Amino acid sequence: MVIARRARIYDALALLVAIVVIVLDQWTKSLVVQYLSPPMSNPPIPVVGNYLTIFYIQNSGAAFGLFANNIALAALIVGAICVITYLYVRTLNSGPLVYKLIFGMIIGGAVGNLLDRALRGGYVVDFIFFRIPEINYHFAIFNLADASISVGVFLLFLFILLGNLRKTGGAGDKSELGEEAVKEPSAANQQSGTLRSTEQDAQP
Template sequence: MPILILVLAVVAVDQLSKFYVQSKMTLGLSLPVVDNIFHITYILNPGAAFGILEHQTVFFIAIAVLMLAAVLYVYPRLPQGSPVLRLGIGLMAGGAAGNVIDRIRTGYVVDFLDFRVWPVFNIADMAIVGGVGLIIFALYYLPEKKDGCND
């Protein structure tokens, strides 16, 4: 049950932040928070990271649905002693769900966090990247517990 709460929290924060940006800004507007370092810039992204595969909405929706189905299958089978792995999967799933909502609704993803040295992104993107990072960390660097002891 905690993964569902995490996924819903990520989706809620992501969608609320996107709604706020869309309701307060016009498309293309960029507001400096820290001049030349961090801006809030409202854009619509028709592709994936860095705008690759533009307008492949059906492909991205299919990938997200398959990934969420895989999470539903794998998550209950994870060992209870894997909180970092579980957290990573929850963040990744929440981020994927947040972006797929945009794609289903409009065919675009709303992006607005602009650090000027990186493409504009959103909360869902942060959750996906953080989640995948935690999954990699858990799989490669945390010891696997077997029979109640560390090997």
């Protein structure tokens, strides 16, 4: 009962994270469309010098402009939704809070971009432009939903990896302790056997 109640609280917090991501994503996109339309008609607006700027484009592909106008986009979205749903169901009643919050980030970002496609005729508003002018490096233009998905996936992978490493290390420690426990009784048995033989030799 307590575990189920705690799981429902975690689910509610995950939902809250998803809602916050969706609201922030849609709000920033609406501001960009309102003040920077039409797309690609205004110079980049500096946020952090010329490294991080705001530049409005319409993206018909996936996150970071991948699979633009490609049927593989639909398969990618469906596959990602299936994987996230499967992972979430596995942790439904037993998953730690951090996993639930990460799922909230990923789901919120996915819903934010899906809302764009549904409301804007199949494209997504992208506006975050990172570049390094000194080496002529330009990263793909993205939005808050893309960032939320990417950070969430990275954190999920990181926590799963760390969890597996802890389990592996714990199993190794247990096996070493088991070997020492086996060795200790053996040494004790040898000592008791030696004492008994000494006592027998000492008897007349």
